[in-house]
Amino acid sequence: MRSVLRIIFLLLLSGIGLAAGQNVFIEGRILDRETRDPLPAYVAIVDGPGISADAAGRFRLSVPRPPSGTIKLSVWLIGYQKKDIEAEPGKFLTVELDLEPAPAREISVAADSIVSDEKTQKTVTLTKMEVYTLPGTAADPVTAGHVLPGVNSPPDASSLLIRGGAPDEVAYVFDGIELRHPFLSESLHESYFSVFDNQVVESFSIATTGFHPKFGDALSGVMDISAKDHPAKAEGGLGLSIFGLNSYAAFPVKGIGSFVGSYNRGFSDILTRLNSRGGGRDFRTENAFGKFQFPLGRSNEIRIYGMADNYRYSQNADPAFDVSTINTFAAVSWTSTLSHRLVFKALLASLRYDLIYDQPETLQVRSRDGETQARLDFIGDFDRHFLEFGADFSRRRIDTSLTEIEALNYRTTGTRLGFYAQDKFRLSDRVYFNLGGRLSALDLLNRGWALDPRFSAAFLFTRRDVFRFSAGVYHQFGDYSVLAANSGLRPKTAVHYALSYDRITEGFDLRAAVYDKEYRNLFLRDAGGAMTNGGAGYARGAEFYIKKKSAAFEALLVYNFVLSERRENDVSVLAPSPYAITHSATGIVSWKFKDGSLGLRYSIASGRPFTPLLGRDWDPVGESFIPVWGPPYSRRCPAYQRMDLNGTWNIQFLGKAVIIYFGITNVLDAKNVLRFEYDADYASRKDQESIFGRSLFLGLYVPFF
Amino acid sequence: MRNLSAVFLSLFILGTTGWLAGSPSDARSIEEGTQALSPVVQSIVEAKALLKTGVDAGNSESVGKARDLFLNALMKSSEPSAVLEYDIALADFRLIVLALNSSDPAGADRNLVEGERYLESAMRHDPSFGEAFALYGYFLGLEIAVHPDRAMTLGMKSYQYFAQAEEKSPADPRIHLLQGEYTLYVPEAYGGGPDRALPFLEKAEGLFGREVAADPLKPDWGKDELYVYLGLAYRRKNDPGKAREMLMKALAVNPDFGWAKAELAALDKSK
Numbered sequence: 001m002r003s004v005l006r007i008i009f010l011l012l013l014s015g016i017g018l019a020a021g022q023n024v025f026i027e028g029r030i031l032d033r034e035t036r037d038p039l040p041a042y043v044a045i046v047d048g049p050g051i052s053a054d055a056a057g058r059f060r061l062s063v064p065r066p067p068s069g070t071i072k073l074s075v076w077l078i079g080y081q082k083k084d085i086e087a088e089p090g091k092f093l094t095v096e097l098d099l100e101p102a103p104a105r106e107i108s109v110a111a112d113s114i115v116s117d118e119k120t121q122k123t124v125t126l127t128k129m130e131v132y133t134l135p136g137t138a139a140d141p142v143t144a145g146h147v148l149p150g151v152n153s154p155p156d157a158s159s160l161l162i163r164g165g166a167p168d169e170v171a172y173v174f175d176g177i178e179l180r181h182p183f184l185s186e187s188l189h190e191s192y193f194s195v196f197d198n199q200v201v202e203s204f205s206i207a208t209t210g211f212h213p214k215f216g217d218a219l220s221g222v223m224d225i226s227a228k229d230h231p232a233k234a235e236g237g238l239g240l241s242i243f244g245l246n247s248y249a250a251f252p253v254k255g256i257g258s259f260v261g262s263y264n265r266g267f268s269d270i271l272t273r274l275n276s277r278g279g280g281r282d283f284r285t286e287n288a289f290g291k292f293q294f295p296l297g298r299s300n301e302i303r304i305y306g307m308a309d310n311y312r313y314s315q316n317a318d319p320a321f322d323v324s325t326i327n328t329f330a331a332v333s334w335t336s337t338l339s340h341r342l343v344f345k346a347l348l349a350s351l352r353y354d355l356i357y358d359q360p361e362t363l364q365v366r367s368r369d370g371e372t373q374a375r376l377d378f379i380g381d382f383d384r385h386f387l388e389f390g391a392d393f394s395r396r397r398i399d400t401s402l403t404e405i406e407a408l409n410y411r412t413t414g415t416r417l418g419f420y421a422q423d424k425f426r427l428s429d430r431v432y433f434n435l436g437g438r439l440s441a442l443d444l445l446n447r448g449w450a451l452d453p454r455f456s457a458a459f460l461f462t463r464r465d466v467f468r469f470s471a472g473v474y475h476q477f478g479d480y481s482v483l484a485a486n487s488g489l490r491p492k493t494a495v496h497y498a499l500s501y502d503r504i505t506e507g508f509d510l511r512a513a514v515y516d517k518e519y520r521n522l523f524l525r526d527a528g529g530a531m532t533n534g535g536a537g538y539a540r541g542a543e544f545y546i547k548k549k550s551a552a553f554e555a556l557l558v559y560n561f562v563l564s565e566r567r568e569n570d571v572s573v574l575a576p577s578p579y580a581i582t583h584s585a586t587g588i589v590s591w592k593f594k595d596g597s598l599g600l601r602y603s604i605a606s607g608r609p610f611t612p613l614l615g616r617d618w619d620p621v622g623e624s625f626i627p628v629w630g631p632p633y634s635r636r637c638p639a640y641q642r643m644d645l646n647g648t649w650n651i652q653f654l655g656k657a658v659i660i661y662f663g664i665t666n667v668l669d670a671k672n673v674l675r676f677e678y679d680a681d682y683a684s685r686k687d688q689e690s691i692f693g694r695s696l697f698l699g700l701y702v703p704f705f
Numbered sequence: 706m707r708n709l710s711a712v713f714l715s716l717f718i719l720g721t722t723g724w725l726a727g728s729p730s731d732a733r734s735i736e737e738g739t740q741a742l743s744p745v746v747q748s749i750v751e752a753k754a755l756l757k758t759g760v761d762a763g764n765s766e767s768v769g770k771a772r773d774l775f776l777n778a779l780m781k782s783s784e785p786s787a788v789l790e791y792d793i794a795l796a797d798f799r800l801i802v803l804a805l806n807s808s809d810p811a812g813a814d815r816n817l818v819e820g821e822r823y824l825e826s827a828m829r830h831d832p833s834f835g836e837a838f839a840l841y842g843y844f845l846g847l848e849i850a851v852h853p854d855r856a857m858t859l860g861m862k863s864y865q866y867f868a869q870a871e872e873k874s875p876a877d878p879r880i881h882l883l884q885g886e887y888t889l890y891v892p893e894a895y896g897g898g899p900d901r902a903l904p905f906l907e908k909a910e911g912l913f914g915r916e917v918a919a920d921p922l923k924p925d926w927g928k929d930e931l932y933v934y935l936g937l938a939y940r941r942k943n944d945p946g947k948a949r950e951m952l953m954k955a956l957a958v959n960p961d962f963g964w965a966k967a968e969l970a971a972l973d974k975s976k
Binding site: 055078 | 744769772773776777780781811812815819822823826832852853854857858861864865866867868869892893894895896
């Protein structure tokens, strides 16, 4: 018995020894192939145990000694492609992993500027919060867009001048609704704000080229805005400033859906008095927005929208006049998730814009622009392919009544129809394409269908460095009253080519871009006064944008260069474009403190082109002076410059986080001349300066909930 | 199906040997009880037990080992598993909290990034898995803790994920627990604090009372820490008696829960 026990004991000992002898270690390091960053990936024996590498990517795995000398391992980290390798114990192993290719939906292929907080778009961003915090943005998403590359607008205009294009070459789309009148005032020089309330905006993008074929009737760019949806908890607040009040509320309604809404009221009295700017000018604004969302089951949703905007402007003298506009829309949309890969959206909207202009005893204008829009959109997400197609319809009626000596009434009606399709697809791990097109027609033209083929490509040189190329044809039908009077016209055309490079890393965005935009079929008046498609032009330029962001500060620099000439309207020779701001640059620095922030912005830009007055001739027949103009747009206004300062201070008041904010516009009180006006006899010229002299703005915001 | 039956059987064995009550004989019981299971299920059962041990003791090494076992199970699964991805993220969640308690934000950031990715994948693989949405909402809150400058954008986003989670799985107690935890940590001026957290935690308490752990592979954690959070909420409301009662309840559910013991000791010391 004792000998048996001894044998068992010896066998056990030898077994332990054998087991110990069979265990060997595999050591190594796991790296990202591209960036050489260490990866804390998981390494496992095939059909066996495994271990995670440490933060330095190093691992030491105990494995049974392989009879063949090598052992099969699998290495994996989420977001990376799994790798199977054969390892030899005793040899230090270096494993390189490749990222999983991103699904097509996550890559921005077109060379555009996008505003979003998504991490995977690999394009320059301007977050919705930056619309509030950056100086000189007036908490307005359109005004904030001026700091994006490709937007050449002088900071005084709400309108976006994109890559040398005219302000009306940009389409403004709000949750799929095309807004023809997105500004409180439609003048390039005196519009202060857009009708979009940043409080109800979820995200927005400004496309400077390569924009989606679902957007038509725009030659230069698209601003696409999405309203907030699905508030998860009640939020909102009340703001009071020297310009009036703003309020916002969003909340879920248990068992029904949700609501998002805002109401704002503004008046210039205190603002102008505080800043000693009377001038007999006064304006008031009022804006209300509401959006209700009702889920129907788990896969259908109905949304009902409404917006009403009222703007009144009065001038006491030189000349005295009143302008008021009422801008409204109502819409209903239905979204249906047909499967987890296919979504269908339908939208029906009714829009109305009323303008009343009264210049006592001289001129009265009444205008109503009414439109019905409908659209159907299908979205298919198939990982490698992101497919979108649909159709849109618009019927628009413009009634204008002009009373000078006698009343003149005009009515124009146009019906537009469009179809589009686009496939954004991944050709390889690094190459993504957008291939699409749009077919559209307007009955006012009687010229059949206009086809817009569009193509974009993105090459992910590394995951941080993206090259993009876009080429496409864009059509715009133009002013309906001009088309109604000239039914033989074709739509205006622009052909875009753009090449851009983006470097996007955590807290750092860089873009460099060059582009060429060739205009054809622009409207040109012939010698007989009829409008033709004989106009043409070009805009060529380059952009540079850099943004650095950390927890404590943010710095941004954008520079745009554009050369543009046009032969258009009454200018029959190729002349500098009135929209070409050759050089424009903006620098912003903002600091964040524990209880507040401070921001400084400086913008400088070339002056706008204008046509010089060379002299005047006496017309004995009309008994008045006739101006003698120089070459069209051959001179420029003085260079534009403006410095803005803003700050916030967060305090606790009655248990609420109250924000007190201030802004000083045009700190240096630079006199920026935007255009010139002449006396009736053309004997003297008067500078028309920007209304943005040095002004102080104060306000506070109290959250409701 | 065979695997599930084997799990039920093993669970019964483990239950009778005291594992469910978290007895000190855990490791031996697991070893014995899981021998008959497939390697994948075995990894999961072992991982869950190790995770619990690690959380009880505040031991990041055990939690890390549990995470490795979940990873191993996921790697060897023939199909994507939203629950396993959730389990890995849950281990990440524990590691983040331990790293933050050790003032190691860099360590927390690593697990934060990975945990979010696993949850994004889990939500994609099973869009009806409400608990993954709730945990993702909580991760966004943790991201704010590590990167305070992201608070303005992530704060509302996290609430959206909680709302989606509740819509998908209204009777899941862990969704309400996570919302309660989150709300407790949010400053009162921004809509948080104990008064706003308590309704969530109390709702979770009611739902835990009705929960039947039918599938041991599915998430079953949280009842013990619910009472700790209730204790913390009452302590912040200056109600030490109620806080003590809740912490005692936590220890009744899980006598090995180190955090409950520590909070109880701190409460007694503050008297």
